[in-house]
Amino acid sequence: MKVTEKQWAAFFNEINPGFFDPDHDKRMQKDKPSSEMFLNLREFDENCYEKKFSENVTFGYLNKDHDELLAVVKKVMPIWVPFFDGRTNVYCGFVDGKIVSFCMVEDLGEHILVGERVNIGSPGCAGTLPEYRNRGIGLVMLRNATKILRDAKYDYSYIHHTYETEWLKKLGYEVVLCWDERGILWS
Numbered sequence: 001m002k003v004t005e006k007q008w009a010a011f012f013n014e015i016n017p018g019f020f021d022p023d024h025d026k027r028m029q030k031d032k033p034s035s036e037m038f039l040n041l042r043e044f045d046e047n048c049y050e051k052k053f054s055e056n057v058t059f060g061y062l063n064k065d066h067d068e069l070l071a072v073v074k075k076v077m078p079i080w081v082p083f084f085d086g087r088t089n090v091y092c093g094f095v096d097g098k099i100v101s102f103c104m105v106e107d108l109g110e111h112i113l114v115g116e117r118v119n120i121g122s123p124g125c126a127g128t129l130p131e132y133r134n135r136g137i138g139l140v141m142l143r144n145a146t147k148i149l150r151d152a153k154y155d156y157s158y159i160h161h162t163y164e165t166e167w168l169k170k171l172g173y174e175v176v177l178c179w180d181e182r183g184i185l186w187s
Contacts, residue, residue: 002114003113003114003176005176005177005186007113007114008036008038008176008177009177009184011111011113012036012177012179012184014111015108015111015120015158015160016160020179020183020184030181031180032163032180033178033179033180033185034161034162034163034178034179034180035161035162035163035165035175035177035178036158036159036160036161036162036175036176036177036178036179037158037159037162037165037168037173037174037175037176038156038157038158038159038173038174038176039146039156039157039171039172039173039174040155040156041146041149041150041154041155041156041157042155043172044146044147044150044157044171044172045172046143046146046147046150048143048170048171048172049136049139049140049143049170049171051136051139051140053136053137053140056095056096057093057094057095057137058093058094058097059091059092059093059094059140059141059144060091060092060094061089061090061091061092061105062090062091062092062099062102066084066086068098068099069084069090069092069099069102070084072099072100072102072127072129073102073125073127075129075130076102076127076128076129076130077125077127080125080127083104083124083125084102084104084125088104088105088106089104089105089106090102090103090104090105091103091104091105091123091141091144091145091148092141093128093132093137093138093140093141095132095137100128100129100132100137101126101127101128101129101132101137101138101141102125102126102127102141103123103124103125103126103127103141103142103145104122104123104124104125105121105122105123105145105148105149106121106122106123106124107119107121107154108120108121108122108158113156118155118156119153119154119155119156120154120155120156120157120158121149121152121154121156121157121158122149122157122158122159122160123142123145123146123149123157123159124159124160126138126141126142126145128141139167139170139171142168142171143171146171157173159173
């Protein structure tokens with residue numbers, strides 16, 4: 001499916017209504033454009049990124065103390081804490097049983113893209129504790145979350161408001177739209 005920039009912009013505005021209103025808090029870095037990324041899950045290669053870990057590194061859904069998760073989120077990105085309200089599935093990377101990386105696994109619903117009805121999921125608000133970065137834990141966690149979305153029969157995976165485009169491209173995600181505090185940046 002070939003989606004134009006204007007169609008991506010319409011999708012962005014549908015899924016993020018009022019995002020560019022003056023009083024909306026975009027929580028963005030000044031002078032640095034943010035990106036929206038998409039991945040056609042029918043084309044997702046779960047072997048696109050491989051990393052071997054010792055047995056003390058594991059991955060899975062959070063099914064324990066929510067307070068531990070909130071403490072980790074607060075260390076990584078304090079403004080995200082309200083989003084982790086216990087109503088969304090959270091997938092994590094663990095070291096020795098402790099949370100070191102996390103992301104929401106969200107159902108963004110059914111949408112129309114280029115006349116096609118599609119189901120869209122999202123691994124949102126992904127983060128890794130600073131002391132565990134650059135080890136591959138966060139990327140494997142996101143790869144696994146993307147596989148979960150594919151296996152749950154979502155058509156597309158959508159990542160909103162990211163600066164980590166080169167990192168996410170390793171999993172096959174593509175930048176479909178960029179924006180800054182002024183609005184959508186057209187190519």
